[in-house]
Amino acid sequence: MLWEDKVVLLTVLFIHISSLTAGSGEGQDNVQCAALNSTRWLEYRRQRATLQVQYLLLTRKNSDCAQRFNQDLVNKQSYFSFSHPTKVIIHGYRPLGSNASWVTELAQALLRAQDVNVLVVDWLYGASSAYNVVVENYKEVALQISVLINQLQKHGSKPESFHFIGVSLGAHVAGFVGTLFGGTIGRITGLDPAGPMFKGADTYDRLDPSDAQFVDAIHTDSDYFGISIPVGHVDYFLNGGQDQNGCARSRFATMFGYVICDHMRALHVYVSALNGSCTLMGIPCSSYEDFLKGSCVDCGVFKGRCPVIGLSENSGISVSPLPKEQKVFLLTTSSAPFCAHHILVKLEVSPLDKSAEVEVMLRTESLGTEYRFKLQTAVTVYRRVLAHPAALCEIHSIRLKNTGARFYRQADVHVKSVCISALPVLRHEEPLCVNNINIRRGAPWSHDFVQVCGTL
Numbered sequence: 001m002l003w004e005d006k007v008v009l010l011t012v013l014f015i016h017i018s019s020l021t022a023g024s025g026e027g028q029d030n031v032q033c034a035a036l037n038s039t040r041w042l043e044y045r046r047q048r049a050t051l052q053v054q055y056l057l058l059t060r061k062n063s064d065c066a067q068r069f070n071q072d073l074v075n076k077q078s079y080f081s082f083s084h085p086t087k088v089i090i091h092g093y094r095p096l097g098s099n100a101s102w103v104t105e106l107a108q109a110l111l112r113a114q115d116v117n118v119l120v121v122d123w124l125y126g127a128s129s130a131y132n133v134v135v136e137n138y139k140e141v142a143l144q145i146s147v148l149i150n151q152l153q154k155h156g157s158k159p160e161s162f163h164f165i166g167v168s169l170g171a172h173v174a175g176f177v178g179t180l181f182g183g184t185i186g187r188i189t190g191l192d193p194a195g196p197m198f199k200g201a202d203t204y205d206r207l208d209p210s211d212a213q214f215v216d217a218i219h220t221d222s223d224y225f226g227i228s229i230p231v232g233h234v235d236y237f238l239n240g241g242q243d244q245n246g247c248a249r250s251r252f253a254t255m256f257g258y259v260i261c262d263h264m265r266a267l268h269v270y271v272s273a274l275n276g277s278c279t280l281m282g283i284p285c286s287s288y289e290d291f292l293k294g295s296c297v298d299c300g301v302f303k304g305r306c307p308v309i310g311l312s313e314n315s316g317i318s319v320s321p322l323p324k325e326q327k328v329f330l331l332t333t334s335s336a337p338f339c340a341h342h343i344l345v346k347l348e349v350s351p352l353d354k355s356a357e358v359e360v361m362l363r364t365e366s367l368g369t370e371y372r373f374k375l376q377t378a379v380t381v382y383r384r385v386l387a388h389p390a391a392l393c394e395i396h397s398i399r400l401k402n403t404g405a406r407f408y409r410q411a412d413v414h415v416k417s418v419c420i421s422a423l424p425v426l427r428h429e430e431p432l433c434v435n436n437i438n439i440r441r442g443a444p445w446s447h448d449f450v451q452v453c454g455t456l
C-alpha cells in the first residue's frame, strides 16, 4: 500500500474511532474535572494556533477527576507530590483531536498499583494532522515536556523518579525527552512504538536503550503501525509481535478492527499487567520461529529471572550490565487478563516411511489446546510451544490423533514418547511423559494424568 493511501486509511479509521468514543462520556457531570483538550482540529486550523502541550494530573487524591497542571502551578495548590515518583503518559497520533478513553483507564490502573503522580501529556492538536506532519511535531512536544520536567526537578523531583509511558508515536516522544536528559530519566515504556518513518531512523530520532536507565517495549503490530526492531533493554514481542489473537484477520472484517486491534493490544495487555491478576513473562530468544520450536526454554541470559511485563524494577531482571535490545517472546490469550501458560510439547516417533500428521490435544476440563505436527520421514523429534489456558499441573489429559490425509493410506505412527513441560523449564522439574504409543487412523489415543498442583 502506498504511504498516502495509508494516511487516508488512517484518517478514515480515526473518524470511526472518534465517533465510537465521542458518546462514552466518563466523569460527565463534573465540570471541574479537566479532560483532554477536545477543541476540534478544524477550529485550531482556523485559528492557526501553534502547538501547545497541556497536562492533566491525576493522583490517588483525585483519581476520578483530573486537574490541569502546568509549570506555573508547581508552587500553587496542586495534588502533585514531590516526594512521589511520577508517571508520564504520552498518547500517539490522533488525526481528529478526539480524546482517548484508554487514558483514564491506564492512569487509574497506575494509581491502583502505586502511589504516584500521573501526568497525562495532552498534545492532541499536535497529534491531529497528517501523520508526516505529526512526526515533524513530535520533537517540539518533547522539548515542551522537557521544560516542565526541568521545572519539577528544580523543585525536588529526581530524574530517576520519572517513568514515561508512551503509546505508539508517544513512545518516540518519550525517547526524545530521554535524549534531552541524557538518559538520566528512570524508565521509559513503549507500548507498540510507532514503526512508519521510525524503523530506519537514527537512534537519536527514535526510542532506544540509551534514552533512560531502563527502557522496555511491548510489540503487538510490528508489521503495520508498530516498529519491528527492538528499541529497549527488553522488548516483549507478543505472539511474535505482529498479529494478535482475537483481532479479526479475515478480509471481510472491517479494516478498522483489524488495524487498531493489533496496535492497541499492547496498551490493553499493559493495563491488565498493572491490574496484576496474573504474570506475563517473556522468554528470551533470537526469533519467534525458534521460540515456537522450543529452542529457547529458559531465562539463562538473565541468570534465571525471566522479565515480567509491568512495574517491577527493570522488569524483574537483575543482571548487570543490562541487556540491550533483547527480544523476549510470549504467547497470550485473546482477552483480558491475556496470560497463557507456555507448554512445551516434545514428540518423538519411530522413523516413518511416508510423511504423516499427528494432532496433539491438551485438556483441562472444557479447555483444550491442540496442534498438528507434520511428520517428515527424515525427522524423528518434534517440539512446539503451545499457549494453554491452564497450568501444566492442571492438564488432565493428552490426546493424540492420526490426522493424515484420507486419500492415501497413511501408516500407523509409532510414538516413542510424548512429553510436556512448562516454560520456563526449571532444572529440577521433570517433564510429564507417556511412552510407546501406536496411533492408527480413526482411532484417537488418549491418556489421563492424575496430578495435584504443588503446594510446597
Ligand SMILES: *[C@@H]1O[C@H](CO)[C@@H](O)[C@H](O)[C@H]1NC(C)=O
Binding pocket: 022, 025, 026, 027, 028, 034, 035, 036, 037, 038, 099, 100, 101, 103, 104
Ligand atoms: C473525553 O471527552 C468526554 C466528553 O467531552 C469527557 O467527558 C471525558 O472526560 C474525556 N476523557 C478524557 C480522558 O479526557
Ligand SMILES: *[C@@H]1O[C@H](CO)[C@@H](O)[C@H](O)[C@H]1NC(C)=O
Binding pocket: 036, 037, 038, 039, 049, 052
Ligand atoms: C485547548 O487548547 C487551546 C490552545 O491551547 C486553548 O485555547 C483552549 O482553551 C483549550 N481548550 C480546552 C477545552 O481546554
Ligand SMILES: *[C@@H]1O[C@H](CO)[C@@H](O)[C@H](O)[C@H]1NC(C)=O
Binding pocket: 109, 268, 269, 271, 272, 275, 336, 337
Ligand atoms: C483492570 O481493572 C479495572 C478495575 O478493576 C477494570 O475495570 C479493567 O477492566 C481491568 N482492565 C484490564 C485490561 O484487565
